[in-house]
Amino acid sequence: MITSKAAISLVARREIRARLFSKPFIIGLGVTSSLIVLAFVLASVFGGDDPTRLGLVGEQPAAAQAILEQQAELEDRELVFEDLASAAAGQEAIENGDLDAVVIDGTTLMMKREDVGLLSFVSAAWQQGQLLEGLGDAGLSDSDISSTLGQAIPLTVQELEPDDDRETKDRIAFVSVVLLFLAIQVAGAYIMMGVLEEKSNKVVELILSSIKARHLLIGKILGIGVLGLVQMLVLVGSTIAAAALTGSSVLPSLSVSMVVWGIVWFLLGYLLYGSMFAAGASLVSRQEDAQGALAPVSVVIMLSYFGSAFSASDPDSTFTRVLSVLPPVAPFAMPGRLATGSATTFDVGLAFVLTALTAAVVILLAERIYVRSVLHTDRPLTWREAWRLESS
């Protein structure tokens, strides 16, 4: 007799063989990884800090320009100066986007809209320049001035919650939400296609004359799960490669434990959503009916994804904490929160237990629906009808 284990492993291996080297899988993976690389490249080209371009019209305090350059170096900010003939030329350059601001006669700072950061950056240097000029005019020697000013020590900052790379962490959280969504959504779509394919070409009747429906379902979920892992690893790999390639600030913050957690949450999310996709697809026999049958699953997955993406930027709020612990959301949100260190051990533990339990329950419910509806090929069933069907 063919054992349950043998049946499941045969089905799983067929799923892997049939898809791993298939064009759609390879092309899909290629396109997704290229998109990731492209996103990083675009971010490094356009997202990098633009140099601050400052136009100068008329007389300026003598030292202002040098002071600003020093300041820019301290802040790791690129600075470009341009001398202009008139205020009108400056205005035109600003409107064209060629310049960020123009200092007129050392007294007026012209910019498109008031930019407080830029204002304080420029005006501090100009004030200091004017101060130096004033002190010089008052008869102080240059050495007196520099020794006096040298004693003015800027305030040191004491951060209560030091967070040097807040922005980077937010970016990692967001990227991980997108990656997990992609990976789970694509693997779910594969399950849907796998179930639908066997129903639409009627081969399921022949398979179930040899093995149990439950074993077909388990084998399929396991086999496609392996493909999903391969896909996940390729996506993570291309993310790391793209980050390395573009010298992104994301790279140094990545760690092995993040990748491991990402995989753990992928698997949980895959089991949760994959079994829903399988149950939904078993209700119908035709591609065109699938969208309708899977609408409830799509709504849950999309809401969870948008919720996670939305809250990734505000990791410490109660809303985010609660949302990210909910089982349908946790697989998308938790890896990001783990990566940024915003999740407490309690949050992670709770989310893990809740999600694992929910996944187990959903798998059992999905199995019931799948086993009852997979042999019904005459017309689409509703979830309710499938639930009430007698088992064959």
Place this chain on the structure above:
Amino acid sequence: MLEISQLAKSYGDIVALTDATFTVEPERLVGFVGPNGAGKSTTMRSIFGLVAPDHGTISWKGKPAEHASRRQFGYLPEQRGLYPKMKIGDQVSYFAQLKGVSPREAQTKTSTILEMLDLGDRVSDPLEALSHGNQQRVQLAVALVHEPELLILDEPFNGLDPVAVSVLRDVLRQRATEGAAVLFSSHQLDLVEQLCDDVVVIARGEIQATGTVRDVRRSTGTQLAVVEIEHPETDVSDAFAGLAIIDVEHADGRSIARLELQSTSELGAVVAGARNCGQLVSLNYQPPSLTDIFKELVR
């Protein structure tokens, strides 16, 4: 031996089977005939657990048929279907392995059966690259590959060209000779009559007749005699008074009467009547064909 006993199944208000009881014995080729919707496919699907009967039992070798015993069954479903993109060699071998055949053995058996069905050179082709007829052959290969002891084939001759029909006939005959019990449904009654040892006639969810083809053909009371008389001297109708005359034709000084006999014992009366009437030229008497029986039983 496959024993089906009092099998009943309804889908809501639609009754598919009411009381199906028959057996399929080893070394026997059994034809399963009946009009569309009579319950043939429901019966066959029940054997594989694809339909849960409301009532009745299916047993194999004296034990209820269940997943373990179905390993010895081969199935050609009414709804044909395989994986379109899978190579046919891999495909046949896969289904053999689902029946519990080891991978190595599955490979050998796959080559053998594909060779037998003239598909030996297509092993590496995906199913979808094959013609419809050849896809049917692959479907048959899947049913046969693990050398099942019980073969259940739903309309196996449908869609086959004459060459394939003859190949399949030989294969089924051979499998039965080797000891398999074979049950197949068909609407080609002449083929069933020639090929089968036994026949099961089903209509309206009920078994109408079972037994050897010969027994079933003789099972109805009425049998046909065609009598040809030269130069009849009396009215042919009077000569056969007391017998059921279907019709009488006259042509070229001959009369041809068709009579419906209730039993073989009436043959004597037919001969006597004919002699009294004129010169008896020919008497053609045989049990009705399966087609005749079928028409009568399913009426």
